[in-house]
Each structure stands twice: as structure tokens, then as C-alpha cells.
Amino acid sequence: MSCLGERLTALVDGELGHDERDRALAHLAVCARCRAEAEALRGLKSRLRGLADPPAREGADDLPTGDFVARLKELGRQTPTAPGPDDLPPPARPSGGMTHAPARRRGGDRVSGRSHRPLDGPARTRRHAAVTAAAFAAEPVGWPDRSGQARSHRRRYLAVGAVLFLGIGTASYFAGGEQDAPAVNPAFDRFAVEHALTSGDVPITDPLLQQAVQTSPGP
Amino acid sequence: MTARTWAALDKAVLACGLAGVLVLACALTGDAAVARRAASDPEAVRLLRDAAEAARRVPYEGVQVVTTWNRRGGRPVTSRVDIAHTPGEGTYVGAGAGARAAYQSDAAAGHGPLTGFTAAMLELLTRNYAVVRADDSSVCGRAARVVEALRRDGTPAGRFWIDAETGLMLQRELLDGAGRTITATGFDQVRFTSGGRPAENTPARGTALGTAAASPTSNVSPWADRLDPAELGELRDRGWPLPSALPDLMLSDARRSTTRPTDGTVHLTFSDGLESVSVFVQRGSLDEERLTGWNRTVTKGDTVFRRQSLRHWAVWADDGYVYTVVADGPEGTAERAVDALPHGGGGFSTRLRRGLHRLASWGDPFG
Structure with a gap:
């Protein structure tokens, strides 16, 4: 915990008054530890702010991160294909927190003094829904193609049935040939x-x- | 008149025309119906029915002749047999000197020689023909009442002479559409014996029939294994091609030569009460080399061997079965029967169906 304690968080959030803000900034000028913590907090805030943005339009770059996609794909069984131009970024990163930030950003939502809380409840829900929808919309995504498997099963059954029908028909045709009947008087x-x-x-x-x-x- | 008036007039004329047609149709139909209802003379039917009882009751002996006139005015074919009947016993039938006599007991005779009609056959006859009295006549020097069986067009198809004194049927004939006799069966000579002790009525010694009757004779009766509809259906399920009817003829009798289900010959008799056609069906192929003297014809892809003598015969093999048709009456009856029976077997569907049956039977552990 820093020397400033909660005031450091309030300073990063811009919630300190004018005098307290000056005193906190004066302390940061002489305290390297508090200074580093403040930087970390700012970085975290900026990333959180990026997640709290409205749902992305199609083709936007604020799509689920790679580790999230990787976790989705682990749930299913699919063959990964090359992503399209609007597809998710390649899931090369291991899971474990938000480590990758989108390279491009629309609207330039920078960390600013705007006082808004990052990722409150409803926004988080909307964001998750958007991510899930985007994840499923991309081809292919982690869920299995059940309709395709059902079609292949039907084709298999039809093929087996056709083979059986033809086999029985052929056997019947040959078995039904006239056998040598004894001559009668x-x-x-x-x-x-x-x-x-x-x-x-x-x-x-x-x-x-x-x-x-x-x-x-x-x- | 206006167009509307003309249209109404047209409709009225059309309606009147239709009504007139309907009235005419009803009149004609009514006349025909009346004719059918009054078709058979009850007295004539009674004479035929009583002839069967007379054949069991009356002791007689004599010579019966069967004559068939074939088409194209050929020489008629005749066969003569000696016959003697003993009431309470049966009938001896001998084919001539040295021939073994055939014996048919009264108990077994359901439809013996000139015995008249059984109830079933009489019902068939009255259904298909009008049985009426004709002018009395005489045959074998004896007065006889004459009964005719008329077709729907009024032409006689059969004629019967019944002894006025004993009620025994003395002769019967089958006629074609032009009134010509096709087949005649009847007594050429007849003597009514005393009817006393049965021994007095056995064929006289010294006659051919008497000599044969004194020695063991062959008991003649049709095949004992009668087939009911269920058994016929079972045979059909096993692939036997047994028709249930022929054109204008109904199945009147069904028998089999053996009781074994897989062997033997099935004998189906089809009749309209007057004409009879027998169809014999047996499994196998036909040894054509033994059919010398028969006429080779082709019917629906099959080689049919035909012969006309006392009766019309036709033999052919099709799809693993041999058919033999024996027909009385006009030649057309035999031809229609032959046409109606299976020909040209071995088609794709037939072969497929037969193969499925065989596969199923091979796979049936209880078959």
C-alpha cells in the first residue's frame, strides 16, 4: 500500500479536491514508490476504460482479446481456420488477464479526467453479450457444427440403406432364377x-x- | 322469340329427352329383370334334382356312350362303356372286354355318371342359366321329359332327357351358340332290373362287365384330399399359382392327389353348372418329348400342347409348374381357360418375388 493510501486511487480517478490534489502531486514528486503505483493505476484504468466502451460495430477492432477467444475455442471441438479481415485477432496469447490491448482504437477514447466508473454491472453484461455474439459470428468459432454432423449421419444411413436394398434385391434376383425343375409326365x-x-x-x-x-x- | 326463350326451350327439350331415356332404360331393365326372375321353371329344376336321387334308387344296366363333335366338322369321337348300378351298393363301369371294371359306391358318388345334379351344382346351373321344360320326347325307346338350360340370349346351352317312369337321367347334351351338339352323354341301351336282392342286380355273368365285376375291381373315386379355402390360400402363399375362378366359371371343387404339402398335383374344377373345366397343377417341367401327336401352339410366350378328343386338352409348363387343362363344352371354353392361366412367367418382378420367398425360407429356422 502506498503512502497516500486511498488518496492515490482518488488522485488517479480525479476525485480529489484542488488542495488535496496539489499535496498528493507534491508527494508523488518525491516518492518514487507512490509514483510507480500511480502509473500502474493509470494504466489499469485506461485498459478498463477500453473495455467499458459501447459494443463494437462490425469490423471494429475492439473485439475479444486473444486469451478470451482461446478459452472459447477450448470449450468446443473445431478446426481452426485462417481468420478473415473482420475476424478476431489470432488466439496466440495464453490466458491470464488482459494483457493485449487492441492495436487500433476507434474514437480515441483516452484516459481523461472524465469521471466515469469503468465497467459497472450493466455495461459489463452488455459487453459480454457483444463479445459472445461476435465470437459466434466469426467463422469458425469454438462451437461444433451440429447441423453438419446430423447431415453426415443421415447421408451415412441413407448410403447403408441403399446398399442393403440393392444387396437384397440382387440376391433375390439371382435366388429367384428358375432352378432345374424335374421333368414330370x-x-x-x-x-x-x-x-x-x-x-x-x-x-x-x-x-x-x-x-x-x-x-x-x-x- | 328472344334468345332467353330459345335457351329455356333447349333446356326443356333436353330434360324431356333425358327423362325419356331414363324411362326407356327402366322399361328395358325391368323387362330383363322380369325375365330373369321368371327364368327357371321350378318343375324343371325339380326334375333335375330328383334325377340324382333316382340314380341311387333305380337298379339299371346298359351301355353308355360319350360322343364329342369337334370343330371343323371332323369325325366325332365316341367312347362306350358298360354300366350297371345296384342300389345300396354302387355302380360298375367297364370299358369293354378284358378291361378292368371301375366301381363307384353310391356313398362315395357325389356326382356320378348321369346322376343328375348335386345341390351345389344345381344352384350354379340355375344362377347362370334358365332351366325350363321343353317338349317331351323319347330316348332309348322310352318316354322322356326334356329340360333345357338356356343362356341369357335364350339359346339352349344344355338339354336333358329324364325317364318319365323312373326319373333317371337318360341323356344330356351340351350345345354351342348355334344350337349344334358338342358333347352327348347317355344310354345307348338301358334295362331296368327288378330291384330285388342286390345279388340279382349285379352285372350278368358272361358279359364283359359281369366277368370284370366278379373279379376284384378298382374302386374309382376322386382324390380324397379335398382342399378348403384356407388350404388353398396356404398353397398360394407358398407360390402355387392356383386361380380362384376362370372366365364365367366358378370354382366348384378342389382336391389334391396326396396329403403331403410339397408334393402332389392340385386338381381344381371350375363349372357354371353345365360346362366343367379341370385344371391340374403340379410342380416341375414338362417332358415335351413324350407329347408326340399333340398340336404345338404358342400362347403368351408359352408353348402349349393341345389335343381335341373326347375333351379339350391343353398342357404347358410355366415358371416351374406344369398345367393341364381338361374342358368340356365348346372349344372356346378351353381357350378362355388357357388364356386366363399363368403364362410368360420368369419376369423381373416374378423372379424377384420368388427370390425373396426363397431367401426367407432359407433364413427361417422353422421352415
Whole structure:
């Protein structure tokens, strides 16, 4: 903790009165430790102010940092592709705090004396929503392409079904070929008697039939 | 008149015309309906029904002749048999000297030689024909009452002579559309015996029939394995091509030569009460070399062997089955039957269906 304590934070936030501000600045001139802490606080404030800016328009450079994107991608299973011109910066940085600040900044929002609190609750929520939407809008993002997988499954099932259908059809066609059926000799003499008996005629054989066909035993 | 008036007049004329057509149609239909209702003479139907009972009751012996006149005015084909009937026993039928007599018991005879009509066949006859009385005549020197079966156009399709004294059917004929006799079956000679003890009515010794009757005869009866609709359906499910009807003919009898489900010959009889067609179906291929003397024809891609003698015969093989058709009546009846049965088998869908059946049967552990 610095010599000034809370007053150092108030000095960086511009919340000190005129006289107290002069006394704090006079102390910073002689105290290197407080001076370094003040610099750190200013740097932190400036980065926080950058996060508290309104949601970025498409193509803006205030997109999620690399470590955030890396964490998103770890949640899913996807193949990383080359980012487009509006895509996120390459997720090369390891996670662990806000270490990378966007190289370009729109609107030149510099650390100033404006008294506004960085990242209060609603702003943080809006920012997270914007980040998530931007992250998902980029191609490809960390979430798996479920619709594509479903389509590939359907194609696989259709292919298997078609193969089965064709296979069964081909097997049926070849199995249905006429096999060698044994030659039979219809027993015409017996058939003649059967016909007569069931149709109400005299049970006799057909004489001319017997002359034309070798008599065969009954079936 | 104005256009509107003309339009109204047109509509009125059209309406009157339609009404007139309707009245005419009703009149004609009504006349036809009246004709159908009055088609069969109950007395004529009774004579046919009583002929069956007379054949079981009356002792007789004689010679029966079956004659068929084929088309194109060829020589008629005739077959003669000796016949003797003993009430309470049965009928002996002999084909001539030295021939083994066939015996059919009265109990087994459902539709024996000239016994008249069974109830089922009589119902078929009256459904398809008008059964009416014709002028009395005589046959075999005996007075006979004549009954005719008329087609819808009024032409006679069948004629029956019934003995006025005993009620036995002495002769029956099938006629074609022009009134020509196609087939005639009847007594050439008949003698009514005393009807006393059964022994007195057996065929006289010394006659060919008597000699044959004294020795063991072959009991003639149709195949005993009758097929009901469920069994027919089961056979069809196994691939047997068994038709349920033929053109203008209904299935009147179905039998099988054996009781084994996979073997044997199926015999289907189709009839309209007057004409009968038998279809014999058996598995296998046809040994064409044994069919010398038959006429080779082609029907729907199949080689059909035809023969006309006492009856019309047609034989062919198709898709693993052999069909034999035996038909009475005009030649057209046989031709229509042959056309209606399976031909040109082995098509793509048939082969596919047969293959699926076989694959299923191979995979069925209980089949």
C-alpha cells in the first residue's frame, strides 16, 4: 500500500479536491514508490476504460482479446481456420488477464479526467453479450457444427440403406432364377377320370389320348 | 322469340329427352329383370334334382356312350362303356372286354355318371342359366321329359332327357351358340332290373362287365384330399399359382392327389353348372418329348400342347409348374381357360418375388 493510501486511487480517478490534489502531486514528486503505483493505476484504468466502451460495430477492432477467444475455442471441438479481415485477432496469447490491448482504437477514447466508473454491472453484461455474439459470428468459432454432423449421419444411413436394398434385391434376383425343375409326365389317363368324377360324367379315360401318350402311372 | 326463350326451350327439350331415356332404360331393365326372375321353371329344376336321387334308387344296366363333335366338322369321337348300378351298393363301369371294371359306391358318388345334379351344382346351373321344360320326347325307346338350360340370349346351352317312369337321367347334351351338339352323354341301351336282392342286380355273368365285376375291381373315386379355402390360400402363399375362378366359371371343387404339402398335383374344377373345366397343377417341367401327336401352339410366350378328343386338352409348363387343362363344352371354353392361366412367367418382378420367398425360407429356422 502506498503512502497516500486511498488518496492515490482518488488522485488517479480525479476525485480529489484542488488542495488535496496539489499535496498528493507534491508527494508523488518525491516518492518514487507512490509514483510507480500511480502509473500502474493509470494504466489499469485506461485498459478498463477500453473495455467499458459501447459494443463494437462490425469490423471494429475492439473485439475479444486473444486469451478470451482461446478459452472459447477450448470449450468446443473445431478446426481452426485462417481468420478473415473482420475476424478476431489470432488466439496466440495464453490466458491470464488482459494483457493485449487492441492495436487500433476507434474514437480515441483516452484516459481523461472524465469521471466515469469503468465497467459497472450493466455495461459489463452488455459487453459480454457483444463479445459472445461476435465470437459466434466469426467463422469458425469454438462451437461444433451440429447441423453438419446430423447431415453426415443421415447421408451415412441413407448410403447403408441403399446398399442393403440393392444387396437384397440382387440376391433375390439371382435366388429367384428358375432352378432345374424335374421333368414330370402328367398322368392324363388319371386326369381324365378325375375330371369325369368331379364334373358328373362317366369315369372313363380318353381313348385318343391313350393312343397319343405313353400311359404313365398316377401322380 | 328472344334468345332467353330459345335457351329455356333447349333446356326443356333436353330434360324431356333425358327423362325419356331414363324411362326407356327402366322399361328395358325391368323387362330383363322380369325375365330373369321368371327364368327357371321350378318343375324343371325339380326334375333335375330328383334325377340324382333316382340314380341311387333305380337298379339299371346298359351301355353308355360319350360322343364329342369337334370343330371343323371332323369325325366325332365316341367312347362306350358298360354300366350297371345296384342300389345300396354302387355302380360298375367297364370299358369293354378284358378291361378292368371301375366301381363307384353310391356313398362315395357325389356326382356320378348321369346322376343328375348335386345341390351345389344345381344352384350354379340355375344362377347362370334358365332351366325350363321343353317338349317331351323319347330316348332309348322310352318316354322322356326334356329340360333345357338356356343362356341369357335364350339359346339352349344344355338339354336333358329324364325317364318319365323312373326319373333317371337318360341323356344330356351340351350345345354351342348355334344350337349344334358338342358333347352327348347317355344310354345307348338301358334295362331296368327288378330291384330285388342286390345279388340279382349285379352285372350278368358272361358279359364283359359281369366277368370284370366278379373279379376284384378298382374302386374309382376322386382324390380324397379335398382342399378348403384356407388350404388353398396356404398353397398360394407358398407360390402355387392356383386361380380362384376362370372366365364365367366358378370354382366348384378342389382336391389334391396326396396329403403331403410339397408334393402332389392340385386338381381344381371350375363349372357354371353345365360346362366343367379341370385344371391340374403340379410342380416341375414338362417332358415335351413324350407329347408326340399333340398340336404345338404358342400362347403368351408359352408353348402349349393341345389335343381335341373326347375333351379339350391343353398342357404347358410355366415358371416351374406344369398345367393341364381338361374342358368340356365348346372349344372356346378351353381357350378362355388357357388364356386366363399363368403364362410368360420368369419376369423381373416374378423372379424377384420368388427370390425373396426363397431367401426367407432359407433364413427361417422353422421352415
